[in-house]
Structure formats: structure tokens, C-alpha cells
Amino acid sequence: LGHDVHFQEKKIALLEAGPRKEYDPMPDGYSNRVSSISPGSATLLSSFGAWEHVCSLRLKPFRRMQVWDACSEAMIVFEKEDLGDMGYIVENDVIMCALTRQLDAVADRVEVFYGSRAVGYTWPLLSHSCDTSPWLQIELADGRRLQTKLLIGADGHNSIVRKEAEIKNIEHRYDQSAVVATLHLSEATDNNVAWQRFLPTGPIALLPLSDTASSLVWSTSHEHAAELLAMDEESFVDSINSAFWSNVNHSDFIDTTGAMFRSAITLLKPSGTAVRQLPPSVAKVDLESRAVFPLGMGHATEYVQHRVALIGDAAHRVHPLAGQGVNLGFGDIVCLAHHLSTAAFNGSDLGSLKHLLKFETERQRHNVSLIAATDVLKRLYSTSLAPLVLLRTWGLQATNALPPIKVRISFY
């Protein structure tokens, strides 16, 4: 918003609990928190000059994504027809650094309060009466008071803004945690493919960071996650490799029917099946980079209220299996910024529900289907029961053979 031409005369404050993040010089080791950035999100970041900084720091584009099942041979491959970049794996710290630089560029309009925390909110009444101020008042931990026409809550899935605004949240904790780590591959490779395999305990994903390093995101049961964290390096690496390579979960029945289905597809659509490739093998892991965090799903019943808007994880929280969490948030930003920019150019009161509701409708329509689909996929793939495996096997194989659906999924 600070870079928006219609916001030149406006004043924006950003409350950030953490310290200022600078990257000078860049550490050699990769951070263990990475995000898969979609092309749409990259466009957003480049619209205000942050993407250039990301490119000048470091990122890894990937061209292909292979997703397959541990219980069968079923597999789906995503790639762009023109062999362009499907997405980018970027460390979260790199994005933060790029954003910090661009915030500095509009310091006259955007004031960032590092290390601050809001401790009290005074909500304005909807219909304006004589003495009460129509502004939203915020009290900070250090005693300072701010007043604003619009408060945007971007404070994560435990959003305090959401709680204070008394917006109900539908949430569900998964019985899974995600283990992350930075891995080093056995041998250098082009490493421009993202790999994800659905194990009965949860999906394991390998996201490329460089020609020799990849990031691990392994969603699994809490107990298994704790075990993984406690293992020594060799056992940890072995677990990862066998998770990707072993066929222990296959059953003959499923393999046979799967093969039959595949031949049927080959008859109907010769190009509809692809050869399953194997991901690179892992040799080492940065032991200090191992971490675990619990997973859950959430969706706020309302994204907006008078003078309040929620974006990102504060509004919706999703399982990492689709790599979409942060991209949904970026999508929220594009939409909200567009509506606020138009409102500013119309001279409207920025906290007015009229345009905030337009944002809510647009995003809820978009987000709800993706969040629901991700949840369904998570549940569907959390089992090794034959009927469900068959269902998802055929489903996956069929989807792989149908370009229109695949294209829609990858560009969502």
C-alpha cells in the first residue's frame, strides 16, 4: 500500500513484534523455513520492487512437480507447457529482507514500529454519535496510542485482532506435525523438481534450494515427528530416503488394478501416463536446522468488520501439503490492496464496510474451495485402506491424464 500511487497522502503504521531483519551479508547456510512462491505471488512482489531484491539474494525456481502415492504406482506430474518456471522456493528470511528494503523506500508514508505489541483496542461504534470518536484506538505496550480508520490483522493463525474483534474462527487441529530441515543431496543435480509423496502417515516433500541442497517438509504423526527429531543424522537421512524410495506399502491387489487402469488410460490417451522418476537421494542434514511445528486448519467466519480486515493466516490456515498457505495470503493482499486503492481514489473512508465486504466476498469465494479441497486431500491420503487407496489411485491417474484439470490446479 505504501507504494500505491493513490496512497501518497495517507499514513500507514506497521506493528511488528519482531526485530528488524537485515541480511548483510547473507549467511551461507539455508534457513529451514521456506515457502513455495507461485508466479502470481511473484508478480505481486515485483509490483512494488521486492522481487528484484529476492532475486538478488537467493531463490530456486522449479519447473516440475511430481506427486505420488506410497500405496500404489499412481502419480501426477505438473509442469508448464513452455517449460517455464512453475514456482519458486524462497527462504522466508529472504522475503522478509526484501520487504524490509522496500518498506525503507516509503518510510515517509509507512512507519514501522519494530518490537511493538498492541495491548488494547477501543472499537468505534458503527453509527456515529456525538461524542465518541469514530476512529479505532490502539494502545501499545509502551504506552503509546494510535488511532486509525482501518486496522488490518495479519497476525497469524492465533490472531489477536481476530479474537478482539470477536470474529468466530472454525478451527481444527490435525493430529500431525511438520518436520522441517535443510538437506544436502548425495550428488549435485539440476534440482528443478519439487517432490511430494503421500505416505499413510502424511506427505513428505522435498523442495529444491540449490543444486546441492533441498528443504524438507515432512508432515507426520506427532509421535513420529518427535522420533525424527531425536534421531541421529544417519538414521534421519535413512528415514527420508526410504520414505521416498521404498515400496513397502504397496499391495499386489492395488498394483494390479492400478496397472490395469493405467493400460486403459494409455489406450484412450496415449500421452496420459508418464514415467515415474525418483527424487535425488539425501546424504546429509544440517542438524541444527531440524525443527517441528504442529499443523492445523482454520477459517474465520468473517474476514471483515467495520474498520477491520483480516488477511493471511489470521483469516485462514491450511495444511502445507499443497504449498499454498502463503500464496493464499498474497492473494488476499492483491485483492485488499486493489479495493483500498479504488476507495482511496474515490475519497472514501478507508474503514467503510462497503468496499471491505467486496474484498471478503471475493476472497472467501476463492479460498474456501481451496481450503476444503486441501482438507479433503489430507484426509483421503491419511489412510492405507484399500478402497480409499484405489479411489485416490484412479483419481490421481485420471487427473494426470486430463490436461485441463491439471492446468487449473497448478494455476489456482
Added chain:
Amino acid sequence: LFRLPVKRLFSASHSSVDSAEIKKFQLLAHKWWDEEGEYSALHSMNDIRVPFIRDTLLSMSNNYNLGSPLSGVKILDVGCGGGLLSEPLGRLGASVTGIDPLEDNIRTADQHKSFDPVLAKRIQYKSSSLEEIVEESMETFDVIVASEVVEHVADLEMFIKCCSQVLKPEGSLFITTINKTQLSYVLGIVVAEKIMGIVPDGTHEWEKFVPPEELERLLESSGFSVKTVNGMLYNPLSGSWSWTESTSVNYALHAVKSEAQGRSSPTEALSEVESEQPSATAGTAA
């Protein structure tokens, strides 16, 4: 000198303000800022009338500062009510003077803008009729906005002449109002007031509606050149306004005051000029 014409207007004892109309608005003076209340249709009208004013002025000027597109523009909002239109214009950078004959309206408007430090300086409200400010505000304003007002005034011709006097040459006049047609009676009064309550009952009188042709005629004969006339349509289901081809019900108009000073355009009123010859020469000689 313009003393003579002004004096002549004042000596006619009626003004453009209709006291019966004032009473209608008195009751609702504090309801202006309830976005979902009686004035909700006016709130949503901002979504088309503000861009209309903004874009017309931008296209006529060299100002490319999109953060403050109306900066440096002096606007008079006649019949400003609670300031519903003055505030967005102020936010876009204009210096706005809002006048309304009803004191309670001005009080509401003043109070609402007082909470915003930026608007409090950019907007000035005065409880006054248009004629009352003419003397001290000759050729002061770049733009006059008379939105949803001309259907309430008693003497439209005088109203327009006063607009011409306080407007700078080549200044813009924006009017939004309601046409006088069968359709506007059905939709504007029967449906809007009696059936759906979009507008408070009794707000409008069909007799006072102004057809665009008549408005254009009055404007042209007062030294204005009408540039644009657009029909407006209100959708009660969505609560929003849109532009439309037909001007049968609501419409918006943009006119520009000609450079040549004076109340009549030279070609149209030759006979008028001849008969006024003595006073005109007396004026210029002085």
C-alpha cells in the same frame, strides 16, 4: 461592475430557498451519517458522483498527482446537507466550502469532520443560502457542485445565475437531479418513497423535478456551456448506482461557465443587451 444586477436580484423578494423544503429535512438532520439509514442511497451515490467529478476535473487539468487529484481546487458544495459529498472531495485534496440553509445540517457536518484532522482544515461549512454568499464570493470557486439540490429550490433561474456569479470563468458546475417524466413519478416517488422507502416519504415533489432539456436551456442562457449529460440508475437490490443511457429518472450534468462574463450569451440575447444598454454602459464607465 456587477452591483446593478445583484441589487436587482435582491430586490425581488423571494430567494431560491423554499421554507417548506427546509422543514422536510429538519427531522432527519442527525441521520446523515448512518450508512444504512435513510440516506443510504446518497452514501452509495458517492460511488459514481465522486469519480464523475474527479475524472472530469482531472481530464481538464494538468494535475497528475494521483494521491491528491483535486489539490488546489476550490469547490462550493451547495446544499451540502451533512457533508456526505464534501468529505470525499476534501479527501481528494480539494478545499471545500459547504453551504446549507439548515443549521442543524451544518452542525452535523461540522461535528463529523471535526474528528479528522485533515478534513477539519480542508472543509468549511456555513449555514447560508446561495444568494447570501454571492456578494462576498464573486468568482471565487473553481467548481460548484449542486447534487440532489435543484429539485428542491424555489427559483431555479436565480439559483443558476448565482452559481454563475460565484464561479470563476471556465469553472465547472456539476448538477445531479431528477427528471420530470411519468417514469420518474412512478419510480422516483411511488416506488422510492411510498413503497420501498429508499427515500424518506415526502422528500420530493414531482412538480419540482427538472427535465434535462429545461436545465440545459436555463444554463445556456445564463452563460454556461453544457458538456455532459448522463443518466443514472439506482438498483435497490444491490443498493448501488450505475450509469445508464436513459435520463428518464436520475441524471448528472456537467457545464462550464463561458469565458465571456455576463449573464447571457451574446448571440442569444441581443435584444436584452440593447434594452439594458444604458445601465451596462453606466456600469463599464464606472
